[in-house]
Amino acid sequence: MNRKRIIDIIIxxxxxxxxxxxxxxxxxxxxxxxxxxxxxxxxxxxxGHTGLFHMGHAAFYAIGAYTTAILNxxxxxxxxxxxxxxxxxxxxxxxxxARPIIHLRGDYLLIVTIGIVEIVxxxxxxxxxxxxxxxxxxxxxxxxxxxxxxxxxxQDFFYYIWIFLGISVYLFYxxxxxxxxxxxxxxxxxxxxxxxxxxxxxxxxxxxxxxGAIWAGFVGNIYASKMTIISPESFSFWESVILxxxxxxxxxxxxxxxxxxxxxxxxxPELFRQFASARMLIFGAAMVVxxxxxxxxxxxxxxxxxxxxxxxxxxxxx
Amino acid sequence: xxxxxxxxxTKTFGGLMAVNEVSFSVDKGAVVGLIxxxxxxxxTVFNLITGNYKPxxxxxxxxxxxxxxxxxxxxxxxxxxxxxxxxxxxxxxSVLENVLAGCHCRMKAGMLACMFRPKWQKEEEKxxxxxxxxxxxxxxxxxxxxxKAKNLSYGNQRLLEIARALxxxxxxxxxxxxxGGMNEQETQELVELIGEIKKxxxxxxxxxxxxxxxxxxxxxxxxxxxxxxxxxxxxxxxxNNPLVIEAYxxxxxx
Numbered sequence: 313m314n315r316k317r318i319i320d321i322i323i324x325x326x327x328x329x330x331x332x333x334x335x336x337x338x339x340x341x342x343x344x345x346x347x348x349x350x351x352x353x354x355x356x357x358x359x360g361h362t363g364l365f366h367m368g369h370a371a372f373y374a375i376g377a378y379t380t381a382i383l384n385x386x387x388x389x390x391x392x393x394x395x396x397x398x399x400x401x402x403x404x405x406x407x408x409x410a411r412p413i414i415h416l417r418g419d420y421l422l423i424v425t426i427g428i429v430e431i432v433x434x435x436x437x438x439x440x441x442x443x444x445x446x447x448x449x450x451x452x453x454x455x456x457x458x459x460x461x462x463x464x465x466x467q468d469f470f471y472y473i474w475i476f477l478g479i480s481v482y483l484f485y486x487x488x489x490x491x492x493x494x495x496x497x498x499x500x501x502x503x504x505x506x507x508x509x510x511x512x513x514x515x516x517x518x519x520x521x522x523x524g525a526i527w528a529g530f531v532g533n534i535y536a537s538k539m540t541i542i543s544p545e546s547f548s549f550w551e552s553v554i555l556x557x558x559x560x561x562x563x564x565x566x567x568x569x570x571x572x573x574x575x576x577x578x579x580x581p582e583l584f585r586q587f588a589s590a591r592m593l594i595f596g597a598a599m600v601v602x603x604x605x606x607x608x609x610x611x612x613x614x615x616x617x618x619x620x621x622x623x624x625x626x627x628x629x630x
Numbered sequence: 631x632x633x634x635x636x637x638x639x640t641k642t643f644g645g646l647m648a649v650n651e652v653s654f655s656v657d658k659g660a661v662v663g664l665i666x667x668x669x670x671x672x673x674t675v676f677n678l679i680t681g682n683y684k685p686x687x688x689x690x691x692x693x694x695x696x697x698x699x700x701x702x703x704x705x706x707x708x709x710x711x712x713x714x715x716x717x718x719x720x721x722x723x724s725v726l727e728n729v730l731a732g733c734h735c736r737m738k739a740g741m742l743a744c745m746f747r748p749k750w751q752k753e754e755e756k757x758x759x760x761x762x763x764x765x766x767x768x769x770x771x772x773x774x775x776x777x778k779a780k781n782l783s784y785g786n787q788r789l790l791e792i793a794r795a796l797x798x799x800x801x802x803x804x805x806x807x808x809x810g811g812m813n814e815q816e817t818q819e820l821v822e823l824i825g826e827i828k829k830x831x832x833x834x835x836x837x838x839x840x841x842x843x844x845x846x847x848x849x850x851x852x853x854x855x856x857x858x859x860x861x862x863x864x865x866x867x868x869x870n871n872p873l874v875i876e877a878y879x880x881x882x883x884x
Contacts, residue, residue, distance in 0.1 A: 483745045490744035490755065491737050498731050501720035508680065508714070510706035510735025510798050523741060615724055615776075622756065623763050 327474060331467040339466040341582045346473035347535055349574035350480055352558040353567060354527030357484075359556065360564035360613075361493060362520040363500035365418055367552050368425035371409070371432040372525035374547035375402040376532020378436065381450040381542050382443050391456040395533040402529025403522045410521035414514050429552050436544035449543025456537045469538050476534065480527065481567055487523070488567075489616055496520055497565070554578075561602060563609025572610055633658040633802055633833050634679070634710075639688035641674055648674045649685070650857040656802065656850075661824060661834040663848035665841075665868075667877065671857040672837045673715055676804055679835075680712050681705045693801070707735050709801035713791040713808060715837070721780040728779050728790055729765055732797025733758040765793040769823060785816040792823070796832075803827060805836040809843055821847055845869065853877070 331339050351373060358366045376398035383389050383397070413424045439446035456463045456472065463472050487493050495516045498506035503513045536542050554577060562573025581595060602610070632655035641649040649671045656662045664672050677683045679690055681702040690697050697705055711732070720728050737758055743751045766772040769789040774782060779790060788808055795803050808824075809817045817840065824847050827834055838844045844851060845865045853861040853868060855877045861868055868874050 486747060487741065487744050490747075490751070491734060491739045491758075492741055492744040494727060494730060495734060497723060497727075498720055498734075501722060502718050504682070505714065505718035505720065506731065507702045508682075508706065508712055508718070509731040509794055510703050510711075511731065512701070512703045519741060615778075616727065618726060618759060620759060620763065620775075623760065 331470050336466050339470050341579060343466060343469050343473050343538065345574050345578045346470075346477050347531055347538075348555065348558060348578045349571045350473075350477050350531050351528055352555050352562070352570045352574055353477075353480055353484055354524045354531070355555050356524075356559050356565065356567070356570055357487075357496065357520045358524045359559050360566070360570070361488070361496040361500060362517055363564075364517060364520065365422040366425045366521070366524075367422055367549075367556050368427075368429035368432075369524070369528055369555050370547045370549070370551040371429040372402045372406055372528035373532045373535070373551070374432050374436065374544075375405045375525075376529030377536040377542050377547070378444060378450070378532070379529070380533040380536040381453050384453050384536075385450055386443075388454075391454060391533065391537045392458065395530055398533040399526040399529040402532065403526035406521045406525025407518065410518055414517050414521075426549060426552075429547070429549050433544050433548055436547070444544075447544060449541060449545075451541035453536050453540045453542070455540070456534075463537075473534060473538075476530070477571075481571075484567060488565075492516075492519070494616075557599065561599060561609060563611045563613060566609060566611050566613035569609045569611030569613070576610075631658050632656060633693060634835070635689075635691040636675070636679070637689040637691065639675070639678060639690065640686045641671075641678055641683060642686055647857050649678065651688070652854065652857070652859050653688075654852045654859060654862055656833060656835050658833055659828065659831060660850055661828055661836070661848050663844040663851045664835065664837050664854065665839075665844055665851060666854035669856075670854040672854055673806060674857075675854070676712065676806055676837065679705075679804065680710060703735065706798055706800075709799070710804065711795035711798045711800035711802070712804040713788070713795050713806055715806040715810065717784075717787045717791060719779040719787055719790060719794075722778060724776050725766065725771060725774045725779060725782070725790055726759075726762055726776065729762040729793050729797045730758055732765070732794040733761050735798055736761075761799075762793075762797055765796045768796065768826070769793045770819075784811045785813070788812065788820075789823075792827075796827070800832060802833045802835060805834065805838075807837050807839060809838060809840050817843060 330342060334342070351369065355366065355369045358364050379398040379401045380391060380394045383394055384391060409428050413421060416424060436444045437447045444450070463469055495506070495511050498509065498511050499513045499516055507513045558573040558577050559570055561577065562571070563569025581592070584594070587594070635655040637653050639649055639652045652675060664675060666672050674683065678685050681697070681700055685698060692708060692710060697708065720731065737754050739751045739754055763772060766775065769792055771786060771789055771793060774786065779787065782790060788811070792805070792808065809820055812820060821843060824834055848865060851863065851865055851868045852859060853874050860877060861871045861874045863871070
């Protein structure tokens with residue numbers, strides 16, 4: 313067992329016990345960190361792995377949250393059942409909006425995605441189809457219920473969110489370390505060469521958007537049931553910027569970096585709350601310094617490793 | 631039998647006639663050279679074949695099928711692989727992963743299979759690694775496996791591009807100036823490598839400036855000038871064609 317793994321296990325154990333000796337306020341901070349971490353990990357497929365400048369991730373998150381909120385308050389469908397549906401609808405929405413813009417490069421894509429998140433927010437504020445509740449949002453969303461146990465207290469949500477994060481990390485790790493993840497990285501490195509090597513670059517860019525949107529939809533479901541009240545303010549452009557910063561600052565393509573980034577971006581401002589407005593200034597300055605001295609992020613991604621032992625067996629004869 | 635056939639291919643960029651009514655065919659198993667002075671439209675022809683550009687008119691027939699209008703990755707899938715004149719590797723990825731890119735189009739695992747890893751996905755991944763390793767051995771880069779592509783020497787980067795193209799299991803490989811930037815010894819090794827590729831039954835179409843190399847390895851040569859074909863034939867015929875001597879080999883007046 314290497315050192316990194318031991319550190320991972322210690323961190324997981326400390327986190328698992330955290331609710332036992334933290335007060336409700338700090339548990340809730342950890343919950344927020346978890347939510348942002350999963351969102352940033354889903355954005356990582358688009359921004360980190362594929363290198364697409366997407367600054368409208370909150371739009372997908374909003375679709376998931378509103379799907380859950382509307383169907384739960386109107387038809388009383390249990391929250392847990394709505395999770396897959398929220399993901400699917402966010403995924404479809406992701407596909408529909410990404411499809412026409414997928415060929416755009418860099419800064420152009422960035423501008424369009426900013427437009428998307430604003431359109432979604434304004435549509436929600438304007439009570440589109442009369443079902444989003446306008447700027448007041450939707451309240452009275454019920455709590456998730458797992459095997460008869462209602463998840464209600466922040467401590468319950470802590471385990472709910474962080475276990476979901478653990479499952480996401482596990483699945484994402486597998487995605488990253490396979491044909492799918494490699495294809496995204498080829499596109500990031502050189503999409504013409506990727507296409508010339510037989511990778512369907514626009515197809516994979518779309519898939520990156522879809523998987524990112526699906527997961528953001530899942531998180532929207534969790535968020536809606538955690539808050540029980542949602543409003544368009546929670547899905548503003550600023551949220552998208554924060555997610556973008558977490559991925560870039562933590563380390564594009566690096567899950568460890570992104571989780572650490574979530575702690576820093578979401579957690580640190582809470583620690584320095586007494587400094588009031590000065591904290592954002594210090595925070596901004598810290599980010600500038602980071603980008604100058606460590607542009608690849610706090611923990612850059614490590615190269616994939618492959619087990620080639622099965623080849624070496626044949627080698628021995630030579 | 632011809633594997634690839636170009637029929638009256640024309641491409642203009644604005645007012646510039648880059649490729650003008652070019653027709654030629656590449657026989658199965660042959661090594662064919664495409665030569666011509668700078669700006670003759672050779673690379674444009676390659677970009678037309680691989681689907682990077684769309685011709686204004688004309689047909690490209692590969693194994694009896696018109697491939698004009700197909701996206702590049704589909705053309706690769708049909709069996710045409712290429713290397714680039716200006717090396718286009720995935721610089722920050724390992725040598726092995728660069729070659730795995732070529733294996734990509736022969737694999738099937740989608741998002742769900744990659745997440746949940748059924749047995750066939752694991753087998754497929756293993757097969758891809760085997761294939762990538764074999765191609766690296768073939769070009770002589772298997773020792774560089776974990777090195778980043780950008781850390782390779784120029785000559786080795788060219789070889790890596792060839793390995794990546796071979797990993798797509800092509801029927802036709804298109805090499806755009808494979809000896810560019812190579813020294814004498816590397817060029818000699820490249821000549822041998824191209825011979826080996828031919829032995830595997832893969833047809834080779836190449837652009838090259840090194841005339842001695844072209845004359846040595848190509849059975850058939852097509853000469854372009856100002857976007858139009860001016861001559862075609864065996865190295866011997868082309869060498870003695872007055873048009874070619876004038877246009878390409880040049881009458882040295884200085």
